[in-house]
Amino acid sequence: MATRLNASGAVTVVPSLLGVADAGPPFWPSVAETVAGSIGELPSDMPVVLVAHSNAGLFVPVVVEAARRPVAGCLFVDAAMPARSPAFRSSVSI
Numbered sequence: 001m002a003t004r005l006n007a008s009g010a011v012t013v014v015p016s017l018l019g020v021a022d023a024g025p026p027f028w029p030s031v032a033e034t035v036a037g038s039i040g041e042l043p044s045d046m047p048v049v050l051v052a053h054s055n056a057g058l059f060v061p062v063v064v065e066a067a068r069r070p071v072a073g074c075l076f077v078d079a080a081m082p083a084r085s086p087a088f089r090s091s092v093s094i
Helices: 002-007 028-039 055-066
Strands: 049-054 073-079
Touching: 028 055, 049 055, 055 073
Parallel strands: 049 073
Antiparallel strands: none
């Protein structure tokens, strides 16, 4: 997907999540911080749209919260939908 977006003129980053589970559960803080750091690599004058696939959809709320800049939108591509309640943080241990 990133290749197609780049070909259309979009600027993309695909963060590596290797090692985010090394500290053990819960994994969401490491995922959120890793993705938020990658968002920081994008040009500051461009809107941020998160694209989540599969179980990455579960992490979207905590990634948006951890982002150091506004997220204009989130696209769920064949992705799990996150819970609507804040209990998500205590219950996720993927």
